[in-house]
Amino acid sequence: MNQRAIVVYCGLLMSISAFTVDITLPSFPAMAADLDAPFEQVQWTITLYMVGAGLGQLLWGSLSDRFGRRLVLGAGLGLFLVGCLSAAFSPSILALLASRLLQGAGAAAAIVCSRAILRDLHAGEELARSLALATAIFAVGPIFAPLIGAGMAAVAGWRFIFLALAIFAAGLLLALLRLPETLSSRSMDAVRPKVFAARTLRLFRHPQSRHFLLLSAVIMSSMLLILAVAPRIYEHAFGLTGTGFALFFALHGMGIVIGQTINRRLIRRVGVVDAMIAGNAVLIISAGLMVTFALAGWMNAYLMTALLVLFATSYLIVYSNAAAMVLDPHGDIAGFTAAFYGFTSQIGASVAVSLLVIGIAASTVAFAAVLIAICGTCLAGLLLWRGRSVG
Numbered sequence: 001m002n003q004r005a006i007v008v009y010c011g012l013l014m015s016i017s018a019f020t021v022d023i024t025l026p027s028f029p030a031m032a033a034d035l036d037a038p039f040e041q042v043q044w045t046i047t048l049y050m051v052g053a054g055l056g057q058l059l060w061g062s063l064s065d066r067f068g069r070r071l072v073l074g075a076g077l078g079l080f081l082v083g084c085l086s087a088a089f090s091p092s093i094l095a096l097l098a099s100r101l102l103q104g105a106g107a108a109a110a111i112v113c114s115r116a117i118l119r120d121l122h123a124g125e126e127l128a129r130s131l132a133l134a135t136a137i138f139a140v141g142p143i144f145a146p147l148i149g150a151g152m153a154a155v156a157g158w159r160f161i162f163l164a165l166a167i168f169a170a171g172l173l174l175a176l177l178r179l180p181e182t183l184s185s186r187s188m189d190a191v192r193p194k195v196f197a198a199r200t201l202r203l204f205r206h207p208q209s210r211h212f213l214l215l216s217a218v219i220m221s222s223m224l225l226i227l228a229v230a231p232r233i234y235e236h237a238f239g240l241t242g243t244g245f246a247l248f249f250a251l252h253g254m255g256i257v258i259g260q261t262i263n264r265r266l267i268r269r270v271g272v273v274d275a276m277i278a279g280n281a282v283l284i285i286s287a288g289l290m291v292t293f294a295l296a297g298w299m300n301a302y303l304m305t306a307l308l309v310l311f312a313t314s315y316l317i318v319y320s321n322a323a324a325m326v327l328d329p330h331g332d333i334a335g336f337t338a339a340f341y342g343f344t345s346q347i348g349a350s351v352a353v354s355l356l357v358i359g360i361a362a363s364t365v366a367f368a369a370v371l372i373a374i375c376g377t378c379l380a381g382l383l384l385w386r387g388r389s390v391g
Contacts, residue, residue, distance in 0.1 A: 001178045007130055011137025013114035016107050021046055023149035026246040027158035028231045037093035043228050043357055045100045047350045052104025054346030060109040061339020065190035068183050069113045076109020081169040088162035112339045119327045119334035120182035128272050128324035132263045143253030150246035199336050212325040215381045217348030219318045222374045224353045229360055229367050236362035238301040248305045255312030263317045272321045277382050279317030283375040286311040290368030
């Protein structure tokens with residue numbers, strides 16, 4: 001497997017979370033009805049998946065520094081496969097939530113190892129560009145997953161979706177056989193508690209890593225909020241569920257592809273941080289237009305989808321570039337750093353969104369207003385960092 005193929009494979013590994021979350025979105029109403037559960041509890045299948053993925057990364061990151069990327073990746077994908085099968089046969093909402101937690105814990109290995117592998121092979125702006133390319137491939141999930149999920153659910157029911165995810169995991173395991181080990185030197189003490197604590201302190205004592213770790217949790221909450229709330233808004237405001245919702249929501253994945261193509265060029269021309277600032281400005285404009293059109297009574301499914309596509313062009317410019325800023329100074333502990341980055345962003349965002357979805361319900365105005373607050377906070381953090389760097 002050559003280096004370009006490795007980047008593509010890492011992109012597929014990154015897509016596992018987006019695919020696993022987005023493929024279920026059109027089936028939320030069916031899940032709620034079949035399991036006799038409130039819609040809010042079905043929404044928690046996203047947040048609990050993210051909690052599992054966030055906590056799992058802390059374990060897999062150190063293990064990958066100790067035992068290598070390939071072994072850890074194989075173990076995690078195997079655990080994810082088991083979680084998929086468990087979800088497919090869940091008899092209750094509690095069983096489904098537990099299965100999603102297990103899925104997230106397994107998928108965490110894919111998230112950690114994909115970033116660590118790229119850091120093993122690249123540094124500096126080349127690392128940011130490789131992450132941008134992998135993230136563009138990641139967009140396969142948001143583009144096709146809702147459509148695939150809606151089609152599967154219409155033909156065979158929502159449970160078949162999880163059987164298909166198990167097949168996807170098996171395919172990634174087969175491809176793993178051709179992946180070379182990229183970790184050049186294993187850290188024999190990586191799993192020791194004292195080493196874990198020392199590395200955590202190292203990350204938080206490094207000004208760049210600390211700053212962008214915190215910003216990652218802020219910006220991640222915006223996309224997690226969209227994933228949790230969008231199905232309900234499309235259902236209640238526009239009367240769209242199932243395939244209808246999937247057709248509209250799938251389009252936002254195109255925004256990711258466009259955005260990451262632009263991001264690779266922006267990084268070369270203006271640098272990583274200025275690319276993030278430009279992207280964040282687009283996020284605020286998109287959310288601001290949502291509020292304006294909703295208050296004016298002009299909002300419809302077409303306009304909402306167009307604004308979500310615009311939002312998607314820039315969300316991952318901020319998030320993937322933040323990953324590069326955190327990872328770059330710590331090449332010797334790339335597995336741990338990638339894990340801690342994922343843990344911070346996903347756990348922080350999951351906790352915030354679990355509370356926010358209760359207050360937002362199906363209100364488009366409240367949804368967009370919260371997005372503005374999130375993106376405004378992130379922009380302030382980026383401008384603060386840029387000011388310190390220039391000064």
